[in-house]
Amino acid sequence: MSDPRRYEAEVGIIGGSGIYELDALTDVRRVRVSTPYGDPSGELVLGELSGTRVAFVPRHGARHHILPSRIPARANIHALKSLGVRQILGISAVGSLREDYAPGDLVVPDQIVDRTRADRGATFFDQDVVVHVAFAEPYCGRLRQLLIEAAGRATMATVHDSGTYCCMEGPQFSTRAESEMHRRLGFDLIGMTAVPEAKLAREAELCYAALCLVTDYDCWFDGHEDVTAQAVVDVMRRNSEAAKATLTTLLAKKSVDPECACQNVLASSINTPLEGLPDRAVERYALLLGKYLPASA
Ligand SMILES: [Zn+2]
Structure with missing residues (x-):
């Protein structure tokens, strides 16, 4: 079957709190993309950054009006893939659960614990086809290394090369008891958006890594102010420059x-025979499963 990708960008960037645009982009064009999973968080911004064609989407919308539980993660990632993107860099603000990961530090996490509760649309394959992707390593190790090196070279900030990201539902921040519990469980970072973004990137066979910007100490650290939305926004402004x-x-x-390896993960992950799929499935999964579908489909 023909390749439905448009090849307008090869790297996708999903911006979080504090990063709603990339002012260094040149040759900028905004596009609306529709997907079988609804509309993305907003218009996608196509442009060039350091000689690379990129597509940018602000995760919470350009006006930060989409709460974490309602981010259209499936549409965002499907839209990026449809533009030709092969890897995604997710930028996000996080709270720190350990003293040595201080506000202003950058973290490239290596693990995720999913403590979300809402139905966030955590798989593309929700009908007709069953897919179980390996997720022991939720981030692309190759892309993580590139990110760690780039952060070290580009900024004066302290860069941590690992960490376990605990994804909570929100939108409220943690109670002190929750914060203490997460610390005792050994989690390093708390945030609201790593899931299902990382899961969906894996299902879409895209390399994915995250750059987490520490904004605060959640609320566990005696002597530090309890986290407020305004405090988070202030540190985020400084962090966004480091991320860019x-x-x-x-x-x-x-x-x-x-x-x-991320680019071919479905070769060993699809449980359902793809011969004889109903037309609606062939249509729904054309972009994601196209290269695996029988030629006649
Ligand atoms: Zn990869």
């Missing part, structure tokens, strides 16, 4: 690898 510098440095070198 990291992206500019990372994308100055070729970072996409079509041979990365």
Whole structure:
């Protein structure tokens, strides 16, 4: 079957709190993309950053009006893939659950614990086809290393090369008891958006890594002010500059690898025979399963 991708960008960037646009982008064009999973968080911004074609989407919408539980993660990732994107960098604000991960620090996490409760649309394959992707390593190890190196070169901030991201439902911040519980369980970061974004990127066979910007100590640290939305926004402004510098440095070198294992993960993950799929499934999954569908489909 023909490849439905448009090849307008090779790297996707999903911006979180504090990053609603990338002012360093050149040759900018805004596009509306519709998907079988609804509309993305907003218009996608196509442009060039450090010589790389990128597509940017602000996770919470350009006006930060979409709460974490309602982010259209499936539409965002499907839209990026439809534009030709092969890897995604997710930027997000997080709270720290340990003293040595201080506000202003950057973290490239290596693990996720999913403590979300709402139905966030955590799989693309919700009918007709059953897919179980491996998720022991939720981030692309190759892209993580590139991100760690770029952050170290591009900023004066302290960069931590690992961490377990606990994804809570929100939108309220943690109680002190929850914060203490998460610390005792050994989690390092608390946030509201890593899930299902990382899961969906894996299902879409895209390399995915996250740059987390520490904004606060959640509410566990005696002597530090309890977290408020305004305090988070203030630190986020400084962090966003570090994130943008990291992206500019990372994308100055070729970072996409079509041979990365992430790019073929479905080859061993699809439980349902793809011969004889109903037409609605062939249509719904054309972009995601196209290369696996029988030629006659
Ligand atoms: Zn990869």
